[in-house]
Amino acid sequence: MVISQEAIGAGKPAVLRRRGPVLERAILEAALDQLSTVGWGGLTMEGIAARAQTGKAAVYRRWPSKHALVVDALCSALPDVGDMPDLGSLREDLLFLVLRMRESMYSQGGLAIRSVLDECDHSAAEPFIDLIVRGVIEPGKRLILEVIRRGIARGEVRADATGDIVADVVPALMMYRAKLGGRDICEGDLIEVVDQVMMPLLRS
């Protein structure tokens, strides 16, 4: 049996012997897993090492701090909002969009991001917020603006509904309900967002 230096350090036999990218991937996965379960507050380099079945030294050799590791973990798991198929009507496009956004919110990367946003105070969250805005918020906003542009072209949406604040309404309502609603966002919530808010807000 091969015993790695790190495992000796931790006083346990190595279950897995991995190197380079394979071990790095396992550490990043462990960080995401810990973020979604124990949250930012409960996250420790020890916990991540244990979850990745490696030693703490192996983690610190690659990332000097919890912050640096979490930035890389979030980068590796940014939910991909993908492209918007044209479903032929504003309402169908909006329903597709909100379902896609809810999927992203509850993906492993989405849960990790919300854990960081929910728990970090402002100064601690700064390096993450920039990453989240560029990696998730902006791509989501581009999809919404694409749906709005198509609606304008079809004559379904008023021509001046292209402001940034209009594109913020869907993610803002989803974040607000997830934070204060005391339960997960259900399909009924999404249909309310579309039929009671976005359709009347956008109609021409």
Add this chain to the structure above:
Amino acid sequence: MVISQEAIGAGKPAVLRRRGPVLERAILEAALDQLSTVGWGGLTMEGIAARAQTGKAAVYRRWPSKHALVVDALCSALPDVGDMPDLGSLREDLLFLVLRMRESMYSQGGLAIRSVLDECDHSAAEPFIDLIVRGVIEPGKRLILEVIRRGIARGEVRADATGDIVADVVPALMMYRAKLGGRDICEGDLIEVVDQVMMPLLRS
């Protein structure tokens, strides 16, 4: 000079000798002050005692935990959204409302509430969320619905714009922008919320 037992415990002469409600008020004020400055994460019973110029024992005698103390501190400082004067038009009413809500957000109580919401993970935030919903969110929602009802009576607002989700749009956008905007909410943001979102959303 009178030296209190608590001050002897802390190894320092008492600067102030207060009892009962006066001391309690000072401790609650100190907790709010610490929440707005060092945040939930940085808040300690020691820090609160020091800020209130009393001993840690005096704090623990009244509140068994940081959680219990913060619940009482938030209760004591819930921003009062007050009543809505009728300004004669939907736009004027909405502008008044969003200015009032921003004032609440940046009051001492509002900053303390946001600190708790921003930093606590879900399980830690539970006892606070109920308090915040009943003490701040629901009163704010009543004001918005009052503005909408008046607008319907004036014929400015469509009759079916009375859903809960419609009343969530303003606070959701304010929370979202405060969290992800990287700066304080300014009057320009409020005017955008009114003119680009609420006016088109509500118009009859």
